[in-house]
Amino acid sequence: xxxxxxxxxxxxxxxxxxxxxxxxxxxxxxxxxxxxxxxxxxxxxxxxxxxxxxxxxxxxxxxxxxxxxxxxxxxxxxxxxxxxxxxxxxxxxxxxxxxxxxxxxxxxxxxxxxxxxxxxxxxxxxxxxxxxxxxxxxxxxxxxxxxxxxxxxxxxxxxxxxxxxxxxxxxxxxxxxxxxxxxxxxxxxxxxxxxxxxxxxxxxxxxxxxxxxxxxxxxxxxxxxxxxxxxxxxxxxxxxxxxxxxxxxxxxxxxxxxxxxxxxxxxxxxxxxxxxxxxxxxxxxxxxxxxxxxxxxxxxxxxxxxxxxxxxxxxxxxxxxxxxxxxxxxxxxxxxxxxxxxxxxxxxxxxxxxxxxxxxxxxxxxxxxxxxxxxxxxxxxxxxxxxxxxxxxxxxxxxxxxxxxxxxxxxxxxxxxxxxxxxxxxxxxxxxxxxxxxxxxxxxxxxxxxxxxxxxxxxxxxxxxxxxxxxxxxxxxxxxxxxxxxxxxxxxxxxxxxxxxxxxxxxxxxxxxxxxxxxxxxxxxxxxxxxxxxxxxxxxxxxxxxxxxxxxxxxxxxxxxxxxxxxxxxxxxxxxxxxxxxxxxxxx
Amino acid sequence: xxxxxxxxxxxxxxxxxxxxxxxxxxxxxxxxxxxxxxxxxxxxxxxxxxxxxxxxxxxxxxxxxxxxxxxxxxxxxxxxxxxxxxxxxxxxxxxxxxxxxxxxxxxxxxxxxxxxxxxxxxxxxxxxxxxxxxxxxxxxxxxxxxxxxxxxxxxxxxxxxxxxxxxxxxxxxxxxxxxxxxxxxxxxxxxxxxxxxxxxxxxxxxxxxxxxxxxxxxxxxxxxxxxxxxxxxxxx
Numbered sequence: 001x002x003x004x005x006x007x008x009x010x011x012x013x014x015x016x017x018x019x020x021x022x023x024x025x026x027x028x029x030x031x032x033x034x035x036x037x038x039x040x041x042x043x044x045x046x047x048x049x050x051x052x053x054x055x056x057x058x059x060x061x062x063x064x065x066x067x068x069x070x071x072x073x074x075x076x077x078x079x080x081x082x083x084x085x086x087x088x089x090x091x092x093x094x095x096x097x098x099x100x101x102x103x104x105x106x107x108x109x110x111x112x113x114x115x116x117x118x119x120x121x122x123x124x125x126x127x128x129x130x131x132x133x134x135x136x137x138x139x140x141x142x143x144x145x146x147x148x149x150x151x152x153x154x155x156x157x158x159x160x161x162x163x164x165x166x167x168x169x170x171x172x173x174x175x176x177x178x179x180x181x182x183x184x185x186x187x188x189x190x191x192x193x194x195x196x197x198x199x200x201x202x203x204x205x206x207x208x209x210x211x212x213x214x215x216x217x218x219x220x221x222x223x224x225x226x227x228x229x230x231x232x233x234x235x236x237x238x239x240x241x242x243x244x245x246x247x248x249x250x251x252x253x254x255x256x257x258x259x260x261x262x263x264x265x266x267x268x269x270x271x272x273x274x275x276x277x278x279x280x281x282x283x284x285x286x287x288x289x290x291x292x293x294x295x296x297x298x299x300x301x302x303x304x305x306x307x308x309x310x311x312x313x314x315x316x317x318x319x320x321x322x323x324x325x326x327x328x329x330x331x332x333x334x335x336x337x338x339x340x341x342x343x344x345x346x347x348x349x350x351x352x353x354x355x356x357x358x359x360x361x362x363x364x365x366x367x368x369x370x371x372x373x374x375x376x377x378x379x380x381x382x383x384x385x386x387x388x389x390x391x392x393x394x395x396x397x398x399x400x401x402x403x404x405x406x407x408x409x410x411x412x413x414x415x416x417x418x419x420x421x422x423x424x425x426x427x428x429x430x431x432x433x434x435x436x437x438x439x440x441x442x443x444x445x446x447x448x449x450x451x452x453x454x455x456x457x458x459x460x461x462x463x464x465x466x467x468x469x470x471x472x473x474x475x476x477x478x479x480x481x482x483x484x485x486x487x488x489x490x491x492x493x494x495x496x497x498x499x500x501x502x503x504x505x506x507x508x509x510x511x512x513x514x515x516x517x518x519x520x521x522x523x524x525x526x527x528x529x530x531x532x533x534x535x536x537x538x539x540x541x542x543x544x545x546x547x548x549x550x551x552x553x554x555x556x557x558x559x560x561x562x563x564x565x566x567x568x569x570x571x572x573x574x575x576x577x578x579x580x581x582x583x584x585x586x587x588x
Numbered sequence: 589x590x591x592x593x594x595x596x597x598x599x600x601x602x603x604x605x606x607x608x609x610x611x612x613x614x615x616x617x618x619x620x621x622x623x624x625x626x627x628x629x630x631x632x633x634x635x636x637x638x639x640x641x642x643x644x645x646x647x648x649x650x651x652x653x654x655x656x657x658x659x660x661x662x663x664x665x666x667x668x669x670x671x672x673x674x675x676x677x678x679x680x681x682x683x684x685x686x687x688x689x690x691x692x693x694x695x696x697x698x699x700x701x702x703x704x705x706x707x708x709x710x711x712x713x714x715x716x717x718x719x720x721x722x723x724x725x726x727x728x729x730x731x732x733x734x735x736x737x738x739x740x741x742x743x744x745x746x747x748x749x750x751x752x753x754x755x756x757x758x759x760x761x762x763x764x765x766x767x768x769x770x771x772x773x774x775x776x777x778x779x780x781x782x783x784x785x786x787x788x789x790x791x792x793x794x795x796x797x798x799x800x801x802x803x804x805x806x807x808x809x810x811x812x813x814x815x816x817x818x819x820x821x822x823x824x
Contacts, residue, residue: 120636189647193640201636209610224603227643228596231651235658239749248738248745250658266667266742271658274589278654306617314612322600326593562616 068501082151089154115204131187147171218293391420412472
């Protein structure tokens with residue numbers, strides 16, 4: 001907190017409130033490990049998330065091996081298979097995507113893009129990261145606990161989640177999973193408070209809200225949403241933990257298991273579904289909104305055009321954020337709820353298509369007649385748009401009750417959400433890393449390796465998930481260890497499954513090339529210089545690359561314009577940085 | 589989820605009110621005003637820590653409302669068997685009111701620059717808060733002695749959960765109050781102290797308000813159900 005001389009609560013002139021006392025590291029440990037510098041914390045978050053994401057990648061390989069070649073691999077028995085799908089889903093959604101977008105990109109970019117020296121509560125920020133690490137360690141510990149991790153499915157529906165028939169249900173698996181989630185949420189809340197308050201309080205002079213880059217708008221809105229959505233998961237996790245440990249009956253009805261009447265009675269499993277999806281649906285947009293923001297900036301920068309409809313983009317982000325809290329029950333159409341509720345939630349769900357479509361049109365219109373540079377970040381941005389449209393269209397199918405009911409729990413659903421919140425956000429994460437790596441390390445990632453990585457990932461993802469829609473329409477169920485010989489599943493479906501599995505192995509292997517590129521370019525990459533892409537936003541205008549402690553020189557930058565002054569007629573260059581004053585005489 | 593949605597709507601209204609004031613309709617691509625004109629000098633700004641606390645309270649409020657929502661949803665089911673409410677809860681409520689008043693006293697003293705008054709208010713506030721927690725614990729003991737334990741039924745489980753969550757929040761507040769006390773003891777300058785005391789007092793008032801809502805729901809649950817049933821009847 002600023003040790004300013006102003007007594008609290010009195011009016012502080014804006015131009016005196018900027019300079020804050022910075023935390024100064026004194027040793028290697030406090031500089032690189034227990035660092036309070038948001039840039040270091042951002043990189044730490046990203047590396048941890050990628051690390052645990054690799055575990056989830058390996059799990060997906062194992063799942064695909066079983067689905068493609070059932071009966072070939074003895075060690076993938078049904079309990080192991082359920083454990084793999086559960087941990088794969090949970091890690092990817094929470095510990096990889098959420099942590100990487102908000103903890104990783106958020107920490108690195110918010111202070112830099114807003115012209116701030118650091119987050120407003122650096123110590124809390126550091127705690128946030130270490131609590132996240134603890135959550136990841138507890139999660140990993142469940143792999144080594146007796147009985148292994150939980151196999152309850154990533155939605156952890158009770159009552160099965162804590163019964164003995166589910167892997168980890170009566171062992172350590174579910175306990176560690178719930179503990180880990182609770183820790184993650186506590187850690188995230190600390191970080192989230194930081195991101196929001198930094199955006200509110202630490203913007204530099206001239207950086208009005210409507211001059212913020214869309215990346216910041218996306219991360220900011222998503223953080224607000226996450227702060228409001230994660231408590232629902234927290235409450236659900238704590239209540240289920242009490243059911244499991246203290247024998248309470250929040251979610252557990254009275255039931256008979258293997259001829260034994262259990263001690264539970266009077267709980268409501270549907271209650272958990274409400275809590276879970278009150279978190280679960282906003283979570284989709286918690287991942288998508290930062291992706292929307294980042295991709296807007298990638299497209300504007302690499303097409304050398306101002307973003308089309310900036311105001312609409314901002315309004316759409318805010319509207320999507322608000323709407324996403326009133327659609328949760330579209331995940332529960334088959335839970336036996338009142339049909340009028342289904343009608344209500346189908347309507348709100350389909351309304352979200354409007355702001356989302358506005359964004360897609362604006363991206364396309366930004367590209368229209370732009371000077372498109374088909375470099376790696378741009379390729380990933382284009383890949384995102386196509387994939388997101390694909391996933392969004394199948395979302396229209398599933399948002400309607402009458403279509404959703406027969407498609408529930410089929411591979412169609414798996415294909416839909418992997419397209420919309422798996423592949424699409426990952427495309428943006430890659431695009432973002434290729435885009436900002438030069439600022440983080442001072443060197444460019446290798447272009448050739450990047451292009452191979454893109455094409456294998458992009459085409460591979462389509463080869464995996466397009467056929468999966470077809471399997472779903474046939475009625476092939478998800479979550480089955482082995483579909484066996486069913487009359488409605490033709491032989492060709494089995495062949496298709498084997499094909500998907502082979503492609504999945506190849507796409508997974510291509511990610512190793514990306515990791516190699518990250519490591520190789522750290523030393524051998526081409527020197528990037530301060531602003532290799534000719535971008536306008538403040539992080540590219542720092543005096544040092546990589547930015548030093550405190551981000552900017554003795555004076556904080558002053559913002560004179562919005563973030564998208566590309567190809568301005570009459571300007572000397574095809575971009576004008578945000579902190580460049582207006583030359584006298586140019587018409588306003 | 590109606591309670592949660594009501595709280596969420598309130599938060600969304602505040603957010604919308606704030607956003608509207610931020611010039612969301614301005615066209616940033618038109619012209620480049622000099623930066624000096626963008627923010628009028630002397631614009632009052634809240635201290636960063638207060639904004640941080642405000643956002644934390646929004647999160648904590650939503651968390652509590654989610655528990656209340658679950659409680660209300662469970663209560664609507666046919667087999668609901670409410671808990672007897674210990675009279676002790678009334679006394680505890682009174683103690684918590686005193687605690688909040690004491691911290692309010694401390695804030696008033698801090699604004700006057702009266703260190704001794706701040707100290708009195710903080711000590712009183714802390715002690716009464718501890719007394720409240722002890723009283724809540726006693727209420728647990730009474731209930732469990734009468735055979736109402738977390739595992740005996742949904743109403744019992746919710747009672748323990750709600751009081752525990754509220755108590756844990758107060759415990760966290762006591763840690764913050766303790767840190768403010770350390771600042772006082774070390775002779776921190778008055779404006780620093782004043783901010784800390786103000787933050788604690790805000791948090792205390794929030795927890796008092798939350799407790800009043802939770803107490804009302806716990807103690808008068810059946811009438812709330814009837815009221816809710818009346819409200820949502822047209823949508824059934």
